[in-house]
Amino acid sequence: MKFESPPREHGLERVRQLWTLWRNEPSDPGPFYSLMATEAAAQLDVEVGPLAGQRIADLGCGPGFYSRSLRDAGAEVVPIDNSLGELSLQGEPPPGFVLADASDLPFPDRSFDGVFCSNLLEHTPNSPDVLTEITRVLKTGGWGYLSWTNWYSPWGGHDIAPYHFLGVRVGPRVYQMLHGPPAKNVVGKTLWPVHIGQTLRLLERDDAIEVTRVEPRYWPQFRFIMRIPGLRELLSWNCVVYFRKR
Template sequence: MVADGYLLPLADGVAHVTFSSNVLEHVADPPTFLSELIRVTRPGGLIYVSFTNWLSPWGGHEWAPWHYLGAERARARYRRRTGKDAKHTLGENLFAVHIGRTLRQVRGRDDVTVVSARSRYWPFLAETVVKAPGLREFATWNLLLILRRCPP
């Protein structure tokens, strides 16, 4: 099934598990995208969401880590080095998603609880680094959120 992540063609609460890997940084409205995943997940079900956060070394995707110097500058460098345009453009198909903001958004909801918020690629850091504001934005690289849908 191919569908719009903002408008999934599924009834409320039909999925035991919903899964999104490295999509959140490609949607303009992450809270709405997450709301749709939560909507289709049954009470007690799990929502797995992982994403590359903007301030991580891979936040700029193919033009990382030069995104630290600015998105347009990084894209121009990519064009000079490869002779072609980068496939990602900040504000069009790549968006600056941050761990702290995302955690506040999901923790502020009453329809999910956070089961785990951890570094996906640094298992030895696991949940520890995610608890350190500032550091988590650079050191996590890719956040894995596991949420549980609460009963209504």
């Protein structure tokens, strides 16, 4: 089966498209996540595909937009999340879901061809353990896709942005004083700072892993940013790391 890549807007039109969908995301998440998911599956099909026939774990799958797109590309997908509430955000949880913690996966070693993990890391207190589990369940030669909103991104604090720039203690307090409690993503309860440099060092220290590419998720053409410590934390918005299990 040939998996067709969706047509993609470019330049200012692309910026406008993403900004409009993202602004509407709180009330209408479907269009934003469906676009992200189809594009991610199409890109993975080129980079690490064909996806058809591959067994892929979708870690922190939420309501399953990415699981659906990876399945549309012919992959056998196991949607995994530790929250029934998040799995059910769009109605029925994705078929075949597994309720499990990404830092303690109920799967044997080397059981997946690929692990797709989008925007989970910053929502768990123990992201290093999640990385260890991803490595463990990947087959030799298997691929990992890891993406998260890094803390010093303009959106790092999620609901409390930009007050997160005041730090994990002061930022939430100032936000709460001025705006009341955040609707979602409470720092220290469901949101933790995850930095690009720190995460890359963890991955690079692991001999079982080879990092093959690092890029800003929404503007990959500016990949060079990721070679500049400090600046990358501020400018990438969301970081993507591709890696292989040796």
